[in-house]
Amino acid sequence: MLTVKNLEVVYNDVILVLRGVSLSVPEGQIVALLGANGAGKTTLLRALSGLLDIHDGEITKGEVRLRDQPIHTFDAPKIVAAGLGQVLEGRRVFSEFTVEENLRVGGHTRRGGLAEGIEEVYELFPVLKERRKNTAGYLSGGEQQMLAMGRALVAQPEILLLDEPSLGLAPRIVAQIKDIIVQINERGTTVLLVEQNATMALSIAQHGYVMEHGKVVMDKPAAELLDDEDIRDFYLGRG
Numbered sequence: 001m002l003t004v005k006n007l008e009v010v011y012n013d014v015i016l017v018l019r020g021v022s023l024s025v026p027e028g029q030i031v032a033l034l035g036a037n038g039a040g041k042t043t044l045l046r047a048l049s050g051l052l053d054i055h056d057g058e059i060t061k062g063e064v065r066l067r068d069q070p071i072h073t074f075d076a077p078k079i080v081a082a083g084l085g086q087v088l089e090g091r092r093v094f095s096e097f098t099v100e101e102n103l104r105v106g107g108h109t110r111r112g113g114l115a116e117g118i119e120e121v122y123e124l125f126p127v128l129k130e131r132r133k134n135t136a137g138y139l140s141g142g143e144q145q146m147l148a149m150g151r152a153l154v155a156q157p158e159i160l161l162l163d164e165p166s167l168g169l170a171p172r173i174v175a176q177i178k179d180i181i182v183q184i185n186e187r188g189t190t191v192l193l194v195e196q197n198a199t200m201a202l203s204i205a206q207h208g209y210v211m212e213h214g215k216v217v218m219d220k221p222a223a224e225l226l227d228d229e230d231i232r233d234f235y236l237g238r239g
């Protein structure tokens, strides 16, 4: 579904942050991407989503293909239209807008069936339906994460990139988010999940990658990574 080959990213023309990253996300799977702070995970997601330029970043080598279509030269709206959706770090919702207005914005690239798309999101997140007329800025952190995910889903992505959806949320809410990611995947959306919470991510992923200093240093089935002592020592304590 998504293939990244030998990707290099530079910020401000000088700082090399991704040093030849290759990975693939097969159709129908959940793939976890782990790594310490600063390893380059967010940078990779920005590169995949066409959002590097607003951070003064640039792809200097390599390619990204979505179903064999090279998308690394596309701008962000074209990448969404090609079927790649993302939920950015920090779950940015339009805080002055209502829940429903946020979902409408998410669906602007949809060719029709907006009301139906929003209903599907409400099925997945009943709490958003209850809060449909509320201003997004007043939602709890967990609800804002759900809204950010819902907004991406209204566009009907084939693959969804999630940047640390569990960050700063209480364990009970993390468990809910985890179940929802599984449901989204079961409904046919492929998922690339960036997480610090390795236990959560690896427990639902089929495959995992670990990044360090802008490179992939491990690439294994999720179950093997869960059994790996180094991974356990480094990440699972925080789970």
Ligand code: ATP
Pocket: 011, 012, 015, 017, 035, 036, 037, 038, 039, 040, 041, 042, 043, 044, 055, 056, 057
């Ligand atoms: P985190 O979990 O903290 O988000 P990460 O693995 O997602 O970490 P990135 O945010 O991709 O890592 O950052 C990778 C490196 O790129 C860091 O050294 C960071 O300081 C640098 N970096 C990120 N954004 C920029 C930018 N706009 N300009 C210059 N350097 C940047």
